[in-house]
Amino acid sequence: MADHWTKLELDVRTFDAARFVTYAERCRAAGIRLTTLAELGDTPPHRRELYTLNKDCSADIPDRGEFYTFDEYIERRVDVPSFDPRGVVIALDGDTWCGLAATSDQRSDGFVFNEMTGVRAGYRGRGISIAMKTFGIGFAHLCGVDKIRTFHHPANAAAIEMNRRLGYVDAQWD
Numbered sequence: 172m173a174d175h176w177t178k179l180e181l182d183v184r185t186f187d188a189a190r191f192v193t194y195a196e197r198c199r200a201a202g203i204r205l206t207t208l209a210e211l212g213d214t215p216p217h218r219r220e221l222y223t224l225n226k227d228c229s230a231d232i233p234d235r236g237e238f239y240t241f242d243e244y245i246e247r248r249v250d251v252p253s254f255d256p257r258g259v260v261i262a263l264d265g266d267t268w269c270g271l272a273a274t275s276d277q278r279s280d281g282f283v284f285n286e287m288t289g290v291r292a293g294y295r296g297r298g299i300s301i302a303m304k305t306f307g308i309g310f311a312h313l314c315g316v317d318k319i320r321t322f323h324h325p326a327n328a329a330a331i332e333m334n335r336r337l338g339y340v341d342a343q344w345d
């Protein structure tokens with residue numbers, strides 16, 4: 172594990188979605204559809220798909236270590252008060268779940284939190300993560316907060332650069 176994380180924050184009041192329209196257009200042109208777990212249905216088979224996708228993408232997080240079992244994942248990430256299927260953006264290529272951007276509801280602390288953004292290896296470098304995170308910005312509005320927070324292992328250049336591209340800046344919190 173890292174002994175210090177790269178902590179990042181986005182102020183959604185200054186987020187300019189128009190700057191990122193081309194990423195969504197690229198996805199559409201490639202047949203990638205963006206939706207949420209709420210729209211697809213927060214059902215047992217969809218939770219299984221979510222787990223598999225999250226697990227596969229997490230294999231590329233530096234120092235991630237062994238991923239949860241399915242039961243641990245449900246207990247720690249899904250059956251918790253901050254989980255909201257409206258905050259879980261899914262990218263679909265036909266029936267294939269190729270990306271997720273999961274944001275949890277931490278409104279009692281004044282923000283929402285990007286739990287995990289991941290794109291399957293064969294789909295990377297096509298703008299899918301930017302398109303998913305832009306699509307998911309509305310979740311912060313829905314929760315009535317201005318801030319989205321996340322943190323990454325300092326060696327996770329792809330994730331850090333992706334967030335900086337969106338306008339996330341360095342932040343400090345305990």
Ligand SMILES: CC(C)(COP(=O)(O)OP(=O)(O)OC[C@H]1O[C@@H](n2cnc3c(N)ncnc32)[C@H](O)[C@@H]1OP(=O)(O)O)[C@@H](O)C(=O)NCCC(=O)NCCS
Binds near residue numbers: 289301323
């Ligand atoms: C991080 C991740 C989600 C990026 O997904 P992606 O769909 O390939 O990213 P995009 O194509 O949308 O790229 C967005 C921006 O990120 C940056 N970026 C993406 N991959 C990068 C890389 N390998 N190195 C440096 N910057 C990179 C670029 O700034 C890029 O913008 P540009 O295309 O306009 O130059 C993907 O690499 C991944 O799933 N990694 C494993 C899981 C992970 O580490 N998740 C983060 C922890 S929660």
